[in-house]
Amino acid sequence: MVVNTNDTTHEIKVTPRFFPCTSIDIHIKDSYKGTDTVVECEYREHNNLLYLTFDYNFTDESNYQVKVLDTDLEIIFRGEVLSTTQETQEYSSTSNRYKW
Numbered sequence: 460m461v462v463n464t465n466d467t468t469h470e471i472k473v474t475p476r477f478f479p480c481t482s483i484d485i486h487i488k489d490s491y492k493g494t495d496t497v498v499e500c501e502y503r504e505h506n507n508l509l510y511l512t513f514d515y516n517f518t519d520e521s522n523y524q525v526k527v528l529d530t531d532l533e534i535i536f537r538g539e540v541l542s543t544t545q546e547t548q549e550y551s552s553t554s555n556r557y558k559w
Contacts, residue, residue: 468512468514469515470512491522499513509527520542523540
């Protein structure tokens with residue numbers, strides 16, 4: 460996932476292991492500094508995806524590990540985030556030769 464460093468409010472969409480029934484938190488670990496921050500977030504479900512909205516000040520060109528947990532500390536999602544100010548691009552690495 461990619462977030463824009465210039466923004467302080469972010470929305471990411473994830474495929475959850477399950478859909479929560481309670482409030483959730485995002486644990487953001489800076490891969491370089493090793494710091495771990497817990498951030499409250501709002502969420503909504505749409506088309507079997509979980510849309511997470513939260514406030515965080517990311518450092519430009521940095522990688523972060525993200526864990527989304529419910530109040531019972533069950534992991535809803537785990538992944539990585541790249542922060543950048545560059546525009547994201549979509550490309551095909553196989554020139555559409557293979558279909559998955």
